[in-house]
Amino acid sequence: MADRDVLDVPALTATLDGKYAEVRALVRSNLAAHAGILEDQRTLPRDEFRERVLEVVQEMAATGQTGFGFPAEYGGGGDVGASVAAFETLALGDLSVVVKVGVQFGLFGGAILQLGTRPHHEAYLDDLIHGRLLGCFAMTESGHGSNVQALGTTATYDAGTGEFVLDTPDDRARKDYIGNAARHASHAVVFAQLVVGEESHGVHAFVVRIRDDRGEPAPGVRIEDCGPKIGLNGVDNGRLWFDSVRVARTDLLDRYAAVTEDGRYTSGIENANRRFFTMLGTLVQGRVCVGGAAVNASKVALAIAVEYAQRRRQFGNPGSGTEEVLLDYGMHQRRLFPLLARTYALHFAQERVAADLHAAFSDIEEEGAAELARRALESRAAGTKALGTWHASRTIQECREACGGAGYLSVNRFDALRADTDVFTTFEGDNTILMQLVAKGLLTDYKDSFEDLDQIGLVRFVASTAVETVLERTNARSVLERLRDVVPVGGRTAEEVPDLLDSRYQLELLTWREEHLLASLARRLKSGIDAGTDPAEVFSRCQDHVIGAAHAHVERIVLEAFLDKLATVEAGPNRDALKLLCDLSALSGVEADRGWFLEHGRLSGARAKAVTAQVNELGRRLRPLAQQLVDAFGIPREMLRTELLEFSGS
Known part of the structure; x- marks a missing residue:
C-alpha cells in the first residue's frame, strides 16, 4: 500500500459507526460537552464525584441518548440497536458514567420493561427514562453471584393482606455490589425466591421501594455502602437487607408468572428451569x-x-x-x-x-x-x-x-x-x-x-x-x-x-x-x-x-x-x-x-x-x-x- 497510504478517515469512521452514526455523533457531542468529568474523576473526593456522575447522567438523559431502547409512548426511542450503540460510544469517556447509565437504564429500567407488564410500564418508565426516578438492580448476593437460581432472599405471599413479604435470612443472602444502592436509588428490582403457601416457585423479580421521599431507608430496609473499590468510585455500590419488607402483590414483575389475590401461582411457562432462563434471557x-x-x-x-x-x-x-x-x-x-x-x-x-x-x-x-x-x-x-x-x-x-x-x-x-x-x-x-x-x-x-x-x-x-x-x-x-x-x-x-x-x-x-x-x-x-x-x-x-x-x-x-x-x-x-x-x-x-x-x-x-x-x-x-x-x-x-x-x- 506504499502508493496508497492515505485513508479516507471519515469514511472509515462511517464504516465503524454503521447504521447508528447519528446516535454515536450525539453521544460524542455529549462527551465533549462534559469532558471535565475526566478531571473530576482524578480530583474530587469520592462523595462529590458520585454526585457529579449523577448530574452528568441526568443531563445526558435530558438529551434522549439514554432512552433509545424504551418504547416511544413512554418517552423513549423504540430502538434497541440505537440504545446499544449509544452505550458503547459513551465508553469513550468516564466509565463511572457508563456504569451508572447501565444500572439505571439497562438493568433497572430494562428489568421493568422486559419482566413487567403495562401497569409497571405506566407506573415507572417515563420517570426512570428521564432520570427522575432512580433505581437499582438487586440480584447478586454475597453468597450467590453467578448461581442466581440459589439466591437466599425470599418473597413469601401473605394471602391475608395480598402482599409479598421480603426477607434476608442471613448475611450470605444480603444483596451485594448493587450499583446505585448506597446513595441514589429510591427503588430496586429485587430478585428473590417466590414462596406461595409452602411451595417455592424459584427466583422472580419485584419492584421494591428502598428509600422514602427524604432519602432515608424504607421501613425494614437496611442499606450499607460497599466502600472504596478498585475503580468506578463514581458509582455508589451498596448492600441491602430486608426484614419483613412488605410490597403489594402487583409489585411482582409478572410478564412470565403471577400470583392471584387468593394465592394461586400461574405461569404460561410450565417448566420451572425454562421459566427461570427465559426471565434471565430477556436481560441479555x-x-x-x-x-x-x-x-x-x-x-x-x-x-x-x-x-x-x-x-x-x-x-x-x-x-x-x-x-x-x-x-x-x-x-x-x-x-x-x-x-x-x-x-x-x-x-x-x-x-x-x-x-x-x-x-x-x-x-x-x-x-x-x-x-x-x-x-x-x-x-x-x-x-x-x-x-x-x-x-x-x-x-x-x-x-x-x-x-x-x-x-x-x-x-x-x-x-x-x-x-x-x-x-x-x-x-x-x-x-x-x-x-x-x-x-x-x-x-x-x-x-x-x-x-x-x-x-x-x-x-x-x-x-x-x-x-x-x-x-x-x-x-x-x-x-x-x-x-x-x-x-x-x-x-x-x-x-x-x-x-x-x-x-x-x-x-x-x-x-x-x-x-x-x-x-x-x-x-x-x-x-x-x-x-x-x-x-x-x-x-x-x-x-x-x-x-x-x-x-x-x-x-x-x-x-x-x-x-x-x-x-x-x-x-x-x-x-x-x-x-x-x-x-x-x-x-x-x-x-x-x-x-x-x-x-x-x-x-x-x-x-x-x-x-x-x-x-x-x-x-x-x-x-x-x-x-x-x-x-x-x-x-x-x-x-x-x-x-x-x-x-x-x-
Missing part, C-alpha cells in the same frame, strides 16, 4: 452492552498509545544524530498492532451481536424459530462479552506499558481505564461461567434441553445423546483433512502451499480447531460417564477443555464477522487497510496458539515460523496507517487531552 442486553463498552475503552487506550508512539523518540542509529520514534521499532509494532487489529475485529463482532439483539426484540418469526434465535443470541452475547472484556484488560495494560512511566500518571487516563474496566470481566456474568454457557450451547446444539441442563445434566446428556450429533456435525463440514499444509485448499493443486493471507484458509483453520476441540470434549465427557465416574467430577475434570472449545468457537465467529463486514466495503485503500487488520487479527491468534496447531498436525514447524514472519510483515505494512486507523475511532479530542500527548513532541 446488559451483556451485549458491557462487551461493546470494553471494546471502546480499548480504543481509547490504543488511540493514546499509538499517537504517543508516533511522537516519542528513543535511541536510534547513533550515526544519524536523530532518535527513532517508538512506532518505527518492530517490537513496538508487535505490542500494539495485533491489539489494534483485534479491536477492529471485536468491534465488528459486537456489531453483529447487537444487530441480532435488535432483531430478537422485534422478532415476528414463528415461535419455534424465534426461540432458536434467542438461544443462539444468548450464546453469542456471552462469548463476545467474555472475549471483549478480556481483550480490554490486556490491551489497556499493554498500552500503559508501551507509554512507559508517562502511562503510569493518572493524568494520562490509563489508571482509570485499567481500574474501571477490571470489573467488566466479572459483572453481567463472570467470563469463565459465560464461556461454559457457550460450550453448553455447542454441545446441545440449541436443542430443547439446552435451558434445562445443569452441569451434571449436561454431562449425562452428552454421554447419552450428544456425541453422535457433534461428530456428525463435525464430519459434515469435512475440514479434518482439507487443512493439511500440502492438500488442496480453495482450489489449489496438491503441490501448492496454502496462502497464509487467504481468508478462506484462515477461517478453515479456526473452524477445524473448533470442531476438533468440541468433538474431543464430547468423547471425553462420554468416556468419563462410561467409566462410572460421578458426573460432577467428570465435568470438573473437563472444565479446561470446555473453556477451550468455547474460546475456539468465539474466535471463529469473530473472524467470520470481520470477513462479512469486509464484503460490504468498496474496493480501495480503506478496504485494503481493513484486510490487513483482518489478516493480522487472524494470524496473530493462530500464532498465539501455534503450540496447539503443531501438536495436532495442522501446522508444520516451518509453517509456524512462516506465520510469525507474516505477523511481523503485516505490522510493517500497517505502520504508515496506524494513526489514521485510530483516528477513525472518532474519539472526541476532549477525551484525549492527556499530558502525555501534549508534551511528547515529534
Whole structure:
C-alpha cells in the first residue's frame, strides 16, 4: 500500500459507526460537552464525584441518548440497536458514567420493561427514562453471584393482606455490589425466591421501594455502602437487607408468572428451569452492552498509545544524530498492532451481536424459530462479552506499558481505564461461567434441553445423546483433512502451499480447531460417564477443555464477522487497510496458539515460523496507517487531552 497510504478517515469512521452514526455523533457531542468529568474523576473526593456522575447522567438523559431502547409512548426511542450503540460510544469517556447509565437504564429500567407488564410500564418508565426516578438492580448476593437460581432472599405471599413479604435470612443472602444502592436509588428490582403457601416457585423479580421521599431507608430496609473499590468510585455500590419488607402483590414483575389475590401461582411457562432462563434471557442486553463498552475503552487506550508512539523518540542509529520514534521499532509494532487489529475485529463482532439483539426484540418469526434465535443470541452475547472484556484488560495494560512511566500518571487516563474496566470481566456474568454457557450451547446444539441442563445434566446428556450429533456435525463440514499444509485448499493443486493471507484458509483453520476441540470434549465427557465416574467430577475434570472449545468457537465467529463486514466495503485503500487488520487479527491468534496447531498436525514447524514472519510483515505494512486507523475511532479530542500527548513532541 506504499502508493496508497492515505485513508479516507471519515469514511472509515462511517464504516465503524454503521447504521447508528447519528446516535454515536450525539453521544460524542455529549462527551465533549462534559469532558471535565475526566478531571473530576482524578480530583474530587469520592462523595462529590458520585454526585457529579449523577448530574452528568441526568443531563445526558435530558438529551434522549439514554432512552433509545424504551418504547416511544413512554418517552423513549423504540430502538434497541440505537440504545446499544449509544452505550458503547459513551465508553469513550468516564466509565463511572457508563456504569451508572447501565444500572439505571439497562438493568433497572430494562428489568421493568422486559419482566413487567403495562401497569409497571405506566407506573415507572417515563420517570426512570428521564432520570427522575432512580433505581437499582438487586440480584447478586454475597453468597450467590453467578448461581442466581440459589439466591437466599425470599418473597413469601401473605394471602391475608395480598402482599409479598421480603426477607434476608442471613448475611450470605444480603444483596451485594448493587450499583446505585448506597446513595441514589429510591427503588430496586429485587430478585428473590417466590414462596406461595409452602411451595417455592424459584427466583422472580419485584419492584421494591428502598428509600422514602427524604432519602432515608424504607421501613425494614437496611442499606450499607460497599466502600472504596478498585475503580468506578463514581458509582455508589451498596448492600441491602430486608426484614419483613412488605410490597403489594402487583409489585411482582409478572410478564412470565403471577400470583392471584387468593394465592394461586400461574405461569404460561410450565417448566420451572425454562421459566427461570427465559426471565434471565430477556436481560441479555446488559451483556451485549458491557462487551461493546470494553471494546471502546480499548480504543481509547490504543488511540493514546499509538499517537504517543508516533511522537516519542528513543535511541536510534547513533550515526544519524536523530532518535527513532517508538512506532518505527518492530517490537513496538508487535505490542500494539495485533491489539489494534483485534479491536477492529471485536468491534465488528459486537456489531453483529447487537444487530441480532435488535432483531430478537422485534422478532415476528414463528415461535419455534424465534426461540432458536434467542438461544443462539444468548450464546453469542456471552462469548463476545467474555472475549471483549478480556481483550480490554490486556490491551489497556499493554498500552500503559508501551507509554512507559508517562502511562503510569493518572493524568494520562490509563489508571482509570485499567481500574474501571477490571470489573467488566466479572459483572453481567463472570467470563469463565459465560464461556461454559457457550460450550453448553455447542454441545446441545440449541436443542430443547439446552435451558434445562445443569452441569451434571449436561454431562449425562452428552454421554447419552450428544456425541453422535457433534461428530456428525463435525464430519459434515469435512475440514479434518482439507487443512493439511500440502492438500488442496480453495482450489489449489496438491503441490501448492496454502496462502497464509487467504481468508478462506484462515477461517478453515479456526473452524477445524473448533470442531476438533468440541468433538474431543464430547468423547471425553462420554468416556468419563462410561467409566462410572460421578458426573460432577467428570465435568470438573473437563472444565479446561470446555473453556477451550468455547474460546475456539468465539474466535471463529469473530473472524467470520470481520470477513462479512469486509464484503460490504468498496474496493480501495480503506478496504485494503481493513484486510490487513483482518489478516493480522487472524494470524496473530493462530500464532498465539501455534503450540496447539503443531501438536495436532495442522501446522508444520516451518509453517509456524512462516506465520510469525507474516505477523511481523503485516505490522510493517500497517505502520504508515496506524494513526489514521485510530483516528477513525472518532474519539472526541476532549477525551484525549492527556499530558502525555501534549508534551511528547515529534
